[in-house]
Amino acid sequence: MSQLINRKSNLALRRRLRSTMTTPEQRLWYYLRDKQLGVKFRRQHGIGPYVVDFCSPDVKLVIEVDGDSHYTESGIQHDRLRDDFLHRIGMQILRFTNHEIMTQLPAVLATITQHLAKQPPKD
Template identity: 40%
Template sequence: MMILPGTGRGTGAAGGGGVPHTLRPEVSLARKLRREMSLPEVLLWEQLRGQKTGIKFRHQHPIGPYVCDFYCAGAKLAVEVDGEFHGRGDRPQRDAGRDQFFEQNGHRVLRVAAGEVLRDIEAVVTMIVSSAASPLHQPAAGPPPRAGEE
């Protein structure tokens, strides 16, 4: 592709053209992970995608430098499916760092064991949907105190 001087536009074919778009690394990674989901992730995605609650989920969704397994934007809920390797080596510390990043950026994190997805997917889906449906912040009980009161 040739770039025209001073325009920032290429001389590509009709309808195309323009400067090639470079994806952020986390978007490229998310696309790759969507093609390579584990069996528990595939089964859970089929259930979350097909549920009729009106709560929408995305799979392999980038948040900052990380990609979470499932994400509900309306509830700011990141769902992570943890396989058996998540308890080994430095993985617990890495997962804690991810969780901290998500939480510091206003997202809730729900971790579910891959084995639990395989054993009782209905219970896992119910737990995820319930978490997504619950408000981010619980309202205070009663009216706020008047000025000068606590």
């Protein structure tokens, strides 16, 4: 899977996305960073041809923050293709809307924490 992670071809995009994170992404990152939930998360992480918002490779979890662009016809199609790809390589995906993060952050964090609690222990 190492050839799938952080390809050089999308390095500029990953850097740009990290420097222009949306307010909901910044807010969630504050709680995901530094192993605050018990696992390491990476932000704007490249997996294959895609860049995901947050990823914990150790537990094969992707967290996506969906803004308005995800609800257009092309956004829905892009998300479907990306989700299919990520599922094929064994990743699980949790999706939250911008609105959920801004208005229901404790519930979002509880959902993530519950998901992580169900993961088998690492070797």
